[in-house]
Every structure is written in structure tokens, then in C-alpha cells.
Amino acid sequence: MKRVSQLTAALMLSGLAHMVFAAELPAQMTLSNLQAQQGVAIDTRPSAFYNGWPQTVHGVGGHEPAALNLSAGWLSVMNDEQLQQWATRHSITPDSLIALYGKNDETKAVKQRLAKLGYSHITLLADALQQPARLQKMAHFEQLVYPQWLHDLIQNKAVAAQPAGEVKIIEAAWGAPKQYLLSHIPGADYIDTNDIESEPLWNKVSDDKLKALLAKHGIRHDTTVIMYGRDVYAAARVAQILLYAGVKDVRLLDGGWQSWSDAGLPVERGLPGEVKPAADFGAPFPGQPQLMLDTEQARGLLGRKDASLVSIRSWPEFIGTTSGYSYIKPKGEIAGARWGHAGSDSTHMEDFHNPDGTMRSADDIAAMWKSWNITPDQQVAFYCGTGWRASETFMYARAMGWQNVGVYDGGWYEWSSNPHNPVVAGERKPL
Template sequence: MKRVSHLSTLAMILGLATFSSVAADMAQSLTLAQLQQQQGTVIDTRASAFYNGWPQTLSGPSGHEPAALNLSASWLNAMNDEQLAGWAKQHNLTPASMIALYGSDADNQAVNARLKKAGYSTVSTLGDALQTPARLQRLPHFEQLVYPQWIHQLQQGKKVAAAPTGDFKIIEAAWGAPKFYLLNHIPGADYIDTNEVESEPLWNKVSDDKLKAMLAKHGIRHDTTVILYGRDVYAAARVAQIMLYAGVKDVRILDGGWKAWSDANLPVGRGTPAKVKPANDFGAPIPGQPQLMVDMEQARGLLHRKDASLVSIRSWPEFIGETSGYSYIKPKGEIAGARWGHAGSDATHMEDFHNPDGTMRSADDIAAMWKQWHILPDQQVAFYCGTGWRASETFMYARAMGWKNVAVYDGGWYEWSAHPQNPVTTGPLTPESTL
């Protein structure tokens, strides 16, 4: 029998005591009705995929409890105390707030412990969570943002929710040669260089004829389900948005990109892409959805309207003209009348749209952020950035959120700023300046 030192025994006792203390803190359970009567806040501690609407089992409930916030236990290691405080402030939580958690016991315990450490003393569990499917809320098109385990199960031939109706392809998208792909990628994934879908001088999408040839080369028809991922989510989104324009009916992206797959510790492939059998015919006219792209004149027509928004997905320094954001774009400024849709800290980041693990931020948070700039779901909306990548990521999120009339202004700031007659503004801007 293995001997256990007195110190080890003491440590075990203290550990059990700590766990018991946390468990005792969580002993209280409230129903949603009771919590609402006391104006409390519900927090979903599950992964964002399940919060968004993916069922955890084939026949399980889909979505989250009404008005629930998402604070996934899996994010905690990526959030320092200052970031957690910022998240709480953004959602109007104070140490006096009454909070009820739901998710797995382990996730609830982890989030509760972190909240307690931050000074939140009134934390309980939601006793009737996920028991009334009719009241649950979800992204209208949650299936367009897939998660790693779903892909893995699909590849294994298992039954999955929102399964493709026919053939499917998994594709990594990135700029240039597949240098990172060669080291590790999702097993069986094809590879698309973004140069296959956009070209100089303005990095706009290629011609429809070239697009047709690219799709054929990768064995893609209009009825092929295409699941794209990237080391950067916006690279996959750029290809996805162009494929939707072309007429591929079912295009999805891996929420959180390659990092999500890597973090899930799922199998990886190495080496060059396998040979793909070309498609004989796309099976439908190209473009199938031309309304998903707008040109410069159409973009101009969206300015200063209450029923439309031309939305800049650029960092604040880009938006107010402190920087162009790109070494190869010289003019600084912004399209006069464009509304700021947020982005990130610079031209290569999208933190404003991401959870701590890189997945899409909650739809409620994004919609609230846009509403401040008079960007609304019933408007005609076109997103743009410098050359289309960040705008495409936002387009994919808006599409998953159920926004029906969304597009990308492909030319973006690069094209707009190259024409001196186009109205440009710099300096401090406000939402009211765009009306």
C-alpha cells in the first residue's frame, strides 16, 4: 500500500474542503421565473456553440435561456481579472447582482469560483435550465458556424445535427502557399490559396469565369456543402462569402478557425493536399447570388439613409483617419457617411467580434454594438474594410444572426480612396454624423 504523507493528507483535506465550500455556495437553485422576479441575470457556462443553438445531443434542446449571457468556463484561462471586469461592466453586472448559472456541474463550479474571486457574492444555479425547449433562443442560422467536434463526428460518418444533405468538403483557406497547412491541418482537408478568389490591383474578387474554374478545380458544385476554416477566421470567411456569391448553397465556417480545432486536441493531418477530382459542371449559373456583392456606385447609394447602412469594419484609428491600416494603401480617412461597425485593434485583428477563445461573440452583443451606430437588422447593409477580409467575416456573422439583406462592398477603402471625387472624411466621428 502506498504511503501518504501527513502533508499530502492535509492537502487533500484542504482541497476537499475548498471544493465543498464552492459546492455549498452553489447549493441554492432558482427557477427562471424566480430569478426574473428578482431581476437577476442568467449565465450560460457552456461553449458558445451550444449557446448559439447546436444541441449537445442529437435529440437535445437547442439554444440558450432567454436573455442569458454566455461566459464559457473554457474561456477562463484566457481572461485576466481586468478582462473579466470589463466583460461584467459591459453587461451591467455588479458585485450585488443576482446571478444564476447553468451548464455542466464542473463548468458551473469553475465560473462560480472565478466570480466569487471577483467579488460576486450572490451566485446560484438555474434549476430549470434547458427544460422548456419552446422558450430557448438561438442564432437563426447557428448551423453556419460549425464547431470542431461536429466536423470530427461528420468525418467519422456519425449522425450529426444539421448534417449536409449531400457531398461535403472541408477546406483550409489562407494567403499564399500552404506552409502552415503542411505542418498540421484537419485530416482530409483541401487547401485554397486566397489568390484563387481575389486578385490585384485592388484585391477584389476574380472574374466569374475564373471563379467557375476555381470551383471546378476543387470539385465544388452548387449543391456541395463547403466547410471552410483558416488560421485566421477572416481568410476562410473571404472565400466563403465569394462562394456564396457564386451560388454554392451551403457554405459554413469553423467558428474560431484552426485554433478551435487545435484547442480541441483532435487528430491532425500533415503534408500536401490530396488530389481532388474536378467537378464536371457547377450545375447552376454563376453568380447565383449577385446581390451579395455591391460595387462602388451601389455602395454610394447606401450612404446617409435610415433604411440602409454602408458599414466600415475597420479599426477606430483607420475609421478616423489616423492610419490607412495597410502598407500598400496610402490614403487615410473614411468614406463620408459610412457607419462604424467596429473591428479590432488594427487591420489584422477582429477582437470586437470575438469571444476570448476566438469564436463569434454573442449575437446580442454584436447587435447592440451596431445599434449604437444606427446599423439595424431590417436595413439594407453592406460591409467593407480595406480589401474585403474583415468585411467578409462580419458578413458571415450577420448571416448566421439572420440578417436578411446583407452584402460586401468588395472594393472597400482601397477602391474608394483611389477616386478623388469620392467623399472622404477624417477626424472625430459620431453615429449622428452618418445620418
């Protein structure tokens, strides 16, 4: 392998490496050499493999230490401005040394797009994915499944992270199953979110009603439930409530229905198939009541360094410019809450998504939360307007391995309905 010369190394230390680097750059570089030169590794594979899913049933998944994920599959939905924003957000400049890894076509596509923006110090990572012991992965990557894995599972093929018991695939959405009837994942059941939430505040239904609903759909505590939705947070809302109930293995299709559609996998039309009701839940109910907080429990997290009540609302909602909802009139935020980010408005979650709608990297999310003093050693409860966005972030935090997380079910809707609850508005900084 061609080595970087001593002259180049000296120039790098003096900040003048860019003058000769292009001529000296080897076609490949080991991770240790890359790290010695303070370069950045970029994983060009789909986020599922970056997160930890093995690419073969008995393989080892994960990414190289400190590697960033820029999937080649995202490039078709990223314009140059968005790609530049991604690079800037990760402190990558045109002078940065970059080593790519992934399939040949993936690294080639990413290199071409970066080069177009003026990033010329690009090589390949020679020893990528060759030392399983050093690979890093999300603590519970298996809780976010990807389309091909789910398709293989449906086809009764051997898969990594094989579910232990009976598997049910369920689509969740608000209202009648209009889109579901036109096309859905083969064998999927359907849950209307109206059946797991109740007016006037859209909190979860009573435990008795929830238990009856799960029995109707044949769900026991030992059933593996894989949720998906046209909106990821609709599926996450149901998933979080299933975990509260005590279902042990609940997973989300990362990126939701769109990821399945983008993969070009088979679909079905029509009504759900007949479901055999479950005779009993088979375990105490609810199994994890600590996952759902009421108002007094949420209030108890305020003003503590060892706890965070986290608003998953857009910045305009957080500072009180808008309530975010036509049916929620009060504007403002819970006094003492920390901002956990969300998206551009109450129906988007861009801050948590890759360009293809899958979950943004765990490191990115953790850094975003840390800037608002939200850390994994705390007791953390997420909330939004009525629970949907909060449930999505709950599912991500759970996949990231955060131990003590829950959802404040009532959220801003319930808190703001009581004029005695403290509220704040206006621009502010992390507490």
C-alpha cells in the same frame, strides 16, 4: 426550495438587499424567480451550445431567455481585468443576482472566478434547459460549426444539421500552404486567397476565373463547403465569395484552426489529396450576385435610414489616424459610412470574438451595431480595406439571420483610389 423572504424582497425594492442577500440566497432558483428579482442568467457552456447547437444529435439547443454566455472554457485565457471588463460591459455589479447553468464543473469554475472578484450573490438555475420551447438560439447557428461536430462528420457519425450533399472541408490562407503542410484537418483541401482575389485592388477575380477555380476543387452549387483558416477572416473571404457564386451551403468553423487545435483533435500532414474536378457548377453563375456590391452600389447606400454602408475597420482607421495597410496610402473613411467596429488594428477582430476566438454572442453584436444605427431591417453592406474583415462580419450577420446583407468588395482601397469620392476624417458620432 427555500424561498426569498418577504423581508428580503422588501429590502431589494429599497436597494438594501445586499445586507441580507447572502444569508437568504437559495442554492438554486427557477428562471421565473430570477426574472422577478431582476437577476441575470449566465450560460457557462461553450458558445456553440449557447448559440443553438444541441448537445446530442436529436436534442434541442439554445440558451435560456436573456442569458449571457460566459463559457468556463474561456477562463484560462481571461485575466481578472478582462473578466471584470466582461461583467461591466454586461452591467453586472457585485450586487447583481446571478444564476449559473451548465455542467457542474463549468458552473463551479465560473462561480469561483466571479467570487474572487467580489460577486457573491451567485446561485444555480434550477430549471435550466428543461423547457425546450423557451430556449433561444441564433437564427442559423448551423452555419458556424464547432470542432467536435466536424470531427464526428468526418468520422461518418450521425450529427445534427447534417449536410444534404457532398461535403468538402477547405483551409484558406494567403500564399503557399506552408502551415497547412505541417498540420491540417484530415481530408481538408487548400485554397490560396490569391486564386480568388486579383491585383491591383485585391477584388474578387472575374466570374470566369472563379467558376474555373470551383470546378478545379470539385465544388458545385449543391456541395456543402466547410471553410476554416488560421485567420478566420481568410476563410470567411472565400466563404462569402462561394456564396456569391451560388454555393448554397457554406459554413465556417467557428474560431478557425485554433479551435480545432485547442480541442486536441487529429491532424494530417502533407499535400492535399487528389480532387476530382466538377464537370459543371449545375446552376446559373453567379447564383447570388447581390451579395457583392461595386462602388456605385455602395455609394447608393449612403445617407439613407433604410440602408447602411458599414466600415469594419479599427477606430484609428475610421477616424483617419492610419490607413491600416502599408500598401494603402490615403487615410480617412468613406463620408457617410457607419462604424461597425472591428478590432485594435487591421489584423485583429477582437470586437467580434469571444476570448477563445469564436463568434461573440449575436445579442452583443446586434447591440454594438444598433448603437451606430445599423439594424437588421436595413440593406447593409460591409467593407474594410480589401474585403477580409468585412466578409467575416457578413458571415456572422448571415448566421444571425440578417436578410439583406452584402460586401462592398472594393472597400477603402478602391474608394480612396479615386480622389473624387467623398472622404472624411476625425472623431465623430453615429449618423
